Amino acid sequence: MSETKEFLKKRHRLAVILFILGCCLLVGVNAAQAQAASDTPIYYQGRTIGYYNDAGQIEYVPSPDGNLNYKALTYLITGNKQKTIIIPSGASIYINGPLKPGSNTTIIAQGATITVKKKSNAIFTEPNRKITNLSIIGGTWRSADAGGRTGSLFVFAHASNVMMDGVDCNANYKGHTIEIIACSNVTIQNCVVSAIGSCPAKCLEEQIQVDIATKKTSPKISSYGKKYVKGQTCKNIYILNNQVSGARAVGVNWTSSEKGKWRGKYHKNIVISGNTLTSSTSEGLAYFNVIGGKITNNTIITYAKRKDSNSSYTIGVHVAVFGKAPKSLAKSKLEISNNTIKGRRNGIYLKGYFNKKETKCLAKLGKVYVKNNQIYCKKGKKNSVKQTKKSCKKLKKSGNKYYKW
Known part of the structure; x- marks a missing residue:
């Protein structure tokens, strides 16, 4: 038992x-x-170019060959399905051409350095594809051009829901680091955007440019067809918490080209907030043909010294309109508040659209509120905030402090 x-x-x-x-x-x-x-591998032309991680993101495998990087990344970002591509931290890669992403694309490049070949964009959204939901997160992005890119490094055209976050990027003084053309719902935040090379004495080019789509202002977009350059403008653009330096740090633009046919085209709701903007030879911020927006909590400085008839380029914050406007302009609100602004001719200058002799204002700015700013002006306190005659339907100033700079 x-x-x-x-x-x-x-x-x-x-x-x-x-x-x-x-x-x-x-x-x-x-x-x-x-x-x-x-660790499911992704192959392109018999080569492993990445792996899917647990989150379904694609972890890119860099190549020492710039042409392979260009082709492999193009393969990964093409199409409109949801996708996230991670360029590994610590990687330094060369790309032999512009990346043209599809919609629903996120590129994470934190800790990586990406250099694009000479005379090439790094990112370019093709206007005929109307790209939406594109994010570029982190990374140091450079052009192989000596002295930086003289065209545009990043170009977003006819796109929507675009974000750049935490990107370090630059271009030549005569170029643009970031160009936003006929886009809506774009956010550029937490980026370092700077001009490099030599700055011409009368350079007016912006490092961040918010632009209108015309043959003159967007020749590369024009090559896709006339319908993409019919004066389309931007809406809901947010420039937030960046450090930007250049001949002109940030410009929201208009054009007098094609016999002035696009003068009456206006951007809508452009927000410039929390930035440090430093300009060498032009305005700290040029804010043209805009209906409604905010300029808040920035430090904006221009060191421009021009004394000729173009002294307007020495203004800290230059707000102006250059064509007949829709009724919504007169009803709009622009807030300029809690900034530190330093300019030569003026700290802040406001101008409506007048006839040639400036005897009649043909398009007035709406309600403009200038409050709680510290404004420095080389030409004295009395020139800190000025408007041409009665350019504003309503101009209210309060809580500002004025200084001779």
């Missing part, structure tokens, strides 16, 4: 051991399957 009990005990112990081993084996198999699932 005792032998039977002992046998049963041994069998029980054996069953327990087998059960534990089985569980371990099952866990090991499941872990291996999970690992395999998270």
Whole structure:
């Protein structure tokens, strides 16, 4: 009887051991399957160019060959399905051409350095594709051009729901780092955007440019067809918490080209907030043909010294309109508040659209509120805030402090 009990005990112990081993084996198999699932490779032309991680993101495998990087990344970002591509931190890659992403694309490049070939955009959204939901997060982005890109490094055209966050990027003084053409719902935030190379004495180019789509202002977009350059403007553009330096740090633009046919085209709701904007030879901020917006909590400085008839380029914040406007302009509100602004001719200058002799204002700015700013002006306190005659339907100043700079 005792032998039977002992046998049963041994069998029980054996069953327990087998059960534990089985569980371990099952866990090991499941872990291996999970690992395999998270490391699913992606191939292009017989080469592994990335792996899917547990979150379904694509972890890119850089190549020392710039042409392979260009083709592989183009392959990964093409199409409109949801996708996130991670360029690994610490990587330094060369790309032999512009990346033209599809919609629903996120590129994460935190800690990576990306250099694009000479005379090339880094990112370009093709206007005929109407790209939406594009994010560029982090990374140091450069052009191989000596002295920086003299065209535009990033170009967003006829796109919507675009974000750049935490990107370090630059271009030549005569170029643009970021060009936004006929777009809506674009946010540029937490970026370092700077001009490099030599700055011409009368350079007016912006490092961040919010632009109208015309043949003159957007020749590359014009190559896609006339319908993409019919004076389309921007709406809901947010420039937030960036450090920007250049000949002109930020410009929201108009054009007198094609015999002035686009003078009456206006951008809507342009918000400039929390930035440090530093300009060398033009306005700290040029804010032209805009209906409604905010300029708040910035430090805006221009060191421009021009003394000729173009002294307007030495203004800290230059707000103006250059064509007949829709009725919504007169009803609009512009807030300029809580900024530190330094300019030469004026700290802040406001101008409506007048006839040639400036005897009649043909388009007035709406309600403009200038409040709680610290404004420095080389030409004295009395020139800190000025408007041409009655350019504003209503101009209210309060809580500002004025200084001779």
